[in-house]
Amino acid sequence: MESILMSCEKISIKVVEKLIIQNISLAVNKNQIVGLLGPNGAGKTTTINILTGLVRKDEGHTLIFGNDTVKDYRLTRKQVGISAQEFTQDWFFPLEKLLIFQAGYYGIKKEDVMERVEYLLERLGLNEKRNARIRQLSGGMKRRFQIAKALIHDPKILILDEPTAGVDVELRHELWGYFKDLHKEGKTILLTTHYIEEAEMLCDKVAIIDSGKVIAKDTPNGLIGKDSLSGITVSLSEPFNVSENILEKYTYTLDDKRLHFTTKDPEGDMPQIIRLLSQSGAHIQRIETDKASLEDVFLKLTGKGIN
Numbered sequence: 001m002e003s004i005l006m007s008c009e010k011i012s013i014k015v016v017e018k019l020i021i022q023n024i025s026l027a028v029n030k031n032q033i034v035g036l037l038g039p040n041g042a043g044k045t046t047t048i049n050i051l052t053g054l055v056r057k058d059e060g061h062t063l064i065f066g067n068d069t070v071k072d073y074r075l076t077r078k079q080v081g082i083s084a085q086e087f088t089q090d091w092f093f094p095l096e097k098l099l100i101f102q103a104g105y106y107g108i109k110k111e112d113v114m115e116r117v118e119y120l121l122e123r124l125g126l127n128e129k130r131n132a133r134i135r136q137l138s139g140g141m142k143r144r145f146q147i148a149k150a151l152i153h154d155p156k157i158l159i160l161d162e163p164t165a166g167v168d169v170e171l172r173h174e175l176w177g178y179f180k181d182l183h184k185e186g187k188t189i190l191l192t193t194h195y196i197e198e199a200e201m202l203c204d205k206v207a208i209i210d211s212g213k214v215i216a217k218d219t220p221n222g223l224i225g226k227d228s229l230s231g232i233t234v235s236l237s238e239p240f241n242v243s244e245n246i247l248e249k250y251t252y253t254l255d256d257k258r259l260h261f262t263t264k265d266p267e268g269d270m271p272q273i274i275r276l277l278s279q280s281g282a283h284i285q286r287i288e289t290d291k292a293s294l295e296d297v298f299l300k301l302t303g304k305g306i307n
Helices: 044-051 073-078 095-105 110-123 139-151 169-184 196-202 220-227 266-279 294-302
Strands: 004-015 018-029 033-037 059-064 080-083 157-161 188-193 205-210 213-218 230-236 251-255 258-263 284-290
Touching: 004 044, 004 188, 018 033, 018 044, 018 188, 018 205, 018 213, 033 044, 033 196, 044 059, 044 157, 044 188, 073 080, 080 139, 095 110, 095 139, 110 139, 139 157, 139 169, 169 188, 169 196, 188 196, 196 294, 205 220, 205 294, 213 220, 213 294, 220 294, 230 266, 258 266, 266 284
Parallel strands: 033 188, 033 205, 080 157, 157 188
Antiparallel strands: 004 018, 004 059, 205 213, 230 258, 230 284, 251 258
């Protein structure tokens, strides 16, 4: 197993006698993309803010590279870049200056950071806006700048809090491609998102948070396999009396000329089902699969929509 770069163990926070975060435990391994999914107000951003020292926890332990985020805050914060959900930039300076200032917070001298600034402005499509102020940018451009700012000191861990919120579909896919490139380059990423598709496409591991608790965590496929059922529908050319012995290991319903099977592994079960039906003399006309998704799992576990 890869070494753990970031972890939190049984962290909790109480606000006005109400538990907002309740004993959340999470580990982010080296070169993983880990996603946090949850409805609005579930505790995703609060968890990130605790990990990065922006919010004080009431109990628990948070570690980055094995170092306590409170006791060793200077060391741990250098290892992390965060693209926050909210825009917090100075409105009066151009983008290039803001990136240089951000690098200065990490002790990087101007003469050493210009190559990095040039790279990020070019890579994130901000080169033509380098002298623009934040208020002059579109929502998508602001998101790009948030990411550039998070990466200016070349951190080993990148935290993305709703990085594609409010951007158009084209830019969203561009950013997904960039995140994949960062992952290939060795970056470890912790991602919160309201887009199920984003988590399915990018994440090696997903944790679902609801009401301040982690209620499930696994790979996307692992969660789908454990907590949701897919379907196989077999349409026959004529009615067929199914012998109970033939399909006894499967859960199915029969409606005249249609058989519908519920299964956790449609690809694995389909060949066997076809073989058994064919051997029994059934005339198969059409086969359809309805594979469960991460959204199905989310709805089942939380009973809520992602938004």
